[in-house]
Amino acid sequence: MRPVDHSAPPGQERRRGRRPGGQQTRDALLAAARAEFAEVGFDQARVRSIAAAAGVDPAMVNHWFGGKDGLFLAAMDIPFDPAVVLARVLDGGLEETGERIVRTFLTVWDATGGGPFVALLRSVANHETAARMIREFVSEVLIGRIAAAVSTDQHRLRAALCGSQVVGLGMARYVIRLEPIASAEVDTLVAAIGPTLQRYLTGPLA
Amino acid sequence: MRPVDHSAPPGQERRRGRRPGGQQTRDALLAAARAEFAEVGFDQARVRSIAAAAGVDPAMVNHWFGGKDGLFLAAMDIPFDPAVVLARVLDGGLEETGERIVRTFLTVWDATGGGPFVALLRSVANHETAARMIREFVSEVLIGRIAAAVSTDQHRLRAALCGSQVVGLGMARYVIRLEPIASAEVDTLVAAIGPTLQRYLTGPLA
CATH class of the missing domain: 1.10.10.60 (Homeodomain-like)
Structure with missing residues (x-):
């Protein structure tokens, strides 16, 4: 058949x-x-x-x-493969991974002008099916890979926490365009937010 | 709340x-x-x-x-007054403010079942005018108050960074419903994310 x-x-x-x-x-x-x-x-x-x-x-x-x-x-009209990007970020070992994630996230989406991020968010906000698809893709493909790279406890919570900060950064920079995040230099945001992700990945959680 | x-x-x-x-x-x-x-x-x-x-x-x-x-x-169908809630959170002084912000945010939105957060996000994602309204409200009313309460440098960046993590937490818990964040105990998230906001408010940013 x-x-x-x-x-x-x-x-x-x-x-x-x-x-x-x-x-x-x-x-x-x-x-x-x-x-x-x-x-x-x-x-x-x-x-x-x-x-x-x-x-x-x-x-x-x-x-x-x-x-x-x-x-x-x-x-989903996502203009790059997050799994490939993530693999590159995780390849360098877990030191300074937090900063690398923030820099890569901003570089990749800044290059699109942010429009595709807004479009993606719109799908997720409007359609429970899109939210479910993204949830499953993020859980399986992205969280799974980060969790596998992290040797600490609570792998999946750590990866999800990183996801929450990164999504919020995208919301502030591309969707709400909240200043001073919207116009900040990448380096400024890497310095400010990188340590957050680093703690989520390898630091104490409680 | x-x-x-x-x-x-x-x-x-x-x-x-x-x-x-x-x-x-x-x-x-x-x-x-x-x-x-x-x-x-x-x-x-x-x-x-x-x-x-x-x-x-x-x-x-x-x-x-x-x-x-x-x-x-x-x-905007926002089911509580964030300025009032924020004033209460900031009233206690800046120690442990990070944890109080996370706990209050989760308590307030958990009580609504998350539906109004999804609706708010939908407005923001679909209408540039809604994004602009929220941006101005957040900038004037919320960021302004947090910035005024913070005696450190870069007030507005600090407040906006808090906003980005809090919005991302809401996205993960109520919109994408990403596990384990979606079902986590409030205490777990307060312990994990509170220190992030505390550093954004009063710690070193670079």
Whole structure:
């Protein structure tokens, strides 16, 4: 019962001068993904079933999006892969990780002008399904990775605390545009907020 | 912390059998206030002009809402007066203020079930005018008071940093409902996040 790919033979999309059929496949996958993520959440969504709904081969998900995470990020219009960014941040060891997280977060979102952060927040605020998707993605992919990198107790609480400060920073800088945070130099915010995340990750919590 | 009942004038919450005429005045003021706050922001909105648009005497604003701040909070459906709550928190002096802010924030919003926080965030995310109103209200009323209570340097940055962590906590607990923050005991979060706010208020920032 494997759905047939009517758009283009696999491999053909990699050529230059991509045929409209490839773009159609991608768009059909995005539409099917948004529907499936909204209906069953990030956890339960299955690449196979999204591809079936889009009427394309499941291999097309890897081809276009590199897998379920990438498909999710594209469906949510998130302009970079937080897991990749996070892996880079955590790679340097846990010393000064707090500062690196703040600097990377600001650098990545500042580069977008903040608009996509506002759009993401709007989805989360308006749709319980979007809130659920983000919750599951953050829990599984991001919190999971931070927690795995932290050797202290209460891994998941520590990672979630970091998440809360980082989301609040994004709210203040990009959404509410609260001064002086909105216009502050990255270095100022790194110095002020980095130690907070560092304590959340490796310091005493009580 | 008892949520304020905005449906009755201050001091009259307990009276039964409210007159319909009064309710009409109140509703007209709320509608006019929403329009004026949306058009010119919290800063520039004038009680006199809102009352004129509602076709009622400006004294009715004090009668029903206790003034411009209260009218704004009612127009935004914020179920308590953050300035009053904050004054109580700051009254105790700056020692352990961080913990008191976290405890009070959680107590006040937990009592509402979190729904009004989600609604507030939705307004802010969807309407630049709402974001602007909240920005001005937070800057003038809340940040102003915290900054005035803090004798250290960089008052406004310190207050805004507190705001960013508190907003992020609300996002994690009520909107994204990120575990383990969503279900954590208040004491756990007070112990973990209180020291962050304390450092933002009185500690070294760089």
